[in-house]
Amino acid sequence: DAGVIQSPRHEVTEMGQEVTLRCKPISGHDYLFWYRQTMMRGLELLIYFNNNVPIDDSGMPEDRFSAKMPNASFSTLKIQPSEPRDSAVYFCASQLGWDTQYFGPGTRLTVL
Amino acid sequence: KNQVEQSPQSLIILEGKNCTLQCNYTVSPFSNLRWYKQDTGRGPVSLTIMTFSENTKSNGRYTATLDADTKQSSLHITASQLSDSASYICVVSHGGEDMRFGAGTRLTVKP
Numbered sequence: 236d237a238g239v240i241q242s243p244r245h246e247v248t249e250m251g252q253e254v255t256l257r258c259k260p261i262s263g264h265d266y267l268f269w270y271r272q273t274m275m276r277g278l279e280l281l282i283y284f285n286n287n288v289p290i291d292d293s294g295m296p297e298d299r300f301s302a303k304m305p306n307a308s309f310s311t312l313k314i315q316p317s318e319p320r321d322s323a324v325y326f327c328a329s330q331l332g333w334d335t336q337y338f339g340p341g342t343r344l345t346v347l
Numbered sequence: 348k349n350q351v352e353q354s355p356q357s358l359i360i361l362e363g364k365n366c367t368l369q370c371n372y373t374v375s376p377f378s379n380l381r382w383y384k385q386d387t388g389r390g391p392v393s394l395t396i397m398t399f400s401e402n403t404k405s406n407g408r409y410t411a412t413l414d415a416d417t418k419q420s421s422l423h424i425t426a427s428q429l430s431d432s433a434s435y436i437c438v439v440s441h442g443g444e445d446m447r448f449g450a451g452t453r454l455t456v457k458p
Contacts, residue, residue, distance in 0.1 A: 239390075278391070278436060278448045291445065326390050333379070338390030 239339035241327050247345045253315040256342045259308055260329030268336070269302055269312050270326040278326075284310065317346045350374045351439050353449035361457055364427055368452045370420040370437030378440040382411050382422050385434045385451070394422070394435075427456045 240259040248254055260267045268283040282292040287304045295302070299318070304310040314321055322345050330336040351372045360366050370380070379398050383391035395404045395411040397420070404411050408425045424431055437449040 277450050278438075280446050280448075328390070333396075335393045335396065336381070338392065341390050 239327055239329050239337050241325075241339035241342050243342060244340060245343045245345075247347065248317055249347050250318055251316045252346075253313065254317045254321075254344060254346075256312040256325050256327075256344070258310045258312070258327030258339060260310070260327070261331075261337055262308065264329035264331045264337075265307075266330045266332075266336075267304060267310050268326075268328040268330075269310070270328065270338075271323045272326060272341075273323045281312070314344075317344075319346045322346050350447040351437055351449040353435075353437050353452050355452060356450070357453040357455070359455045359457060360427055362427060362429055366424050366427060366454065368422040368424075368435050368437075368454070370422070370439075370449055372418050372420070372437075372439045372447065374418075374439040374441045374447050376441050377415060377418075380411075380413055380420050380440070381438045382409070382420075383436040383438065384431075385436060387433070391436060424454075429456050429458060432456045 239261055242257045265286050269281040270278055271281055272278045281294045282302045283290055284304045300314055302312045324341045324343050326338050326341045328336045328338040354369045379396055381396050382394040384394055385391040394406050394409050397404050397413045399415050410423045413420045432455050434451040434453050436451045439447050
């Protein structure tokens with residue numbers, strides 16, 4: 236398996252624009268997580284899914300953020316409208332049951 | 348106050364030496380504790396996962412210990428290598444996948 240795949244790897248956009256981050260989890264994994272990492276706040280869990288169903292979205296900072304998982308092999312994290320304080324590295328991770336969690340390479344988002 | 352405290356914040360050691368990183372938590376109830384290694388510019392990589400009943404778990408030169416009574420965990424690295432230079436993050440879960448993250452320890456191994 237190629238591991239968790241994220242796209243794009245880098246995204247530069249202007250304030251107010253919509254940003255969509257994409258994730259393909261490892262095949263067969265039933266959990267998918269979205270994280271955000273900044274120097275100031277470290278690693279933060281935004282939302283996670285179990286069998287494509289959102290379980291806990293309490294980490295989503297505000298209504299500008301939304302995440303979907305239409306099927307077992309694809310998830311999106313959308314920010315609309317984006318703001319400079321959203322600049323961070325966004326990681327997607329997947330796991331099977333309570334086993335090891337595998338992270339993707341991350342998407343580095345810069346909002347100007 | 349963060350429910351997961353890691354120490355030291357940063358550490359510099361010479362190649363070949365051993366080191367121990369600490370993680371103290373107040374998360375309750377406790378489900379599991381994970382140690383991750385994160386190289387600069389990369390995603391975190393899982394090193395160990397420990398549940399309440401496990402005291403020690405090893406992964407190569409990495410050995411994690413857990414004392415659920417005192418709510419302390421340590422990550423011991425034996426015979427350090429230059430490639431061990433990274434950030435090490437402790438993550439404690441309570442109730443499902445509700446997680447609390449430590450700020451990490453930045454380890455630098457010098458030749």
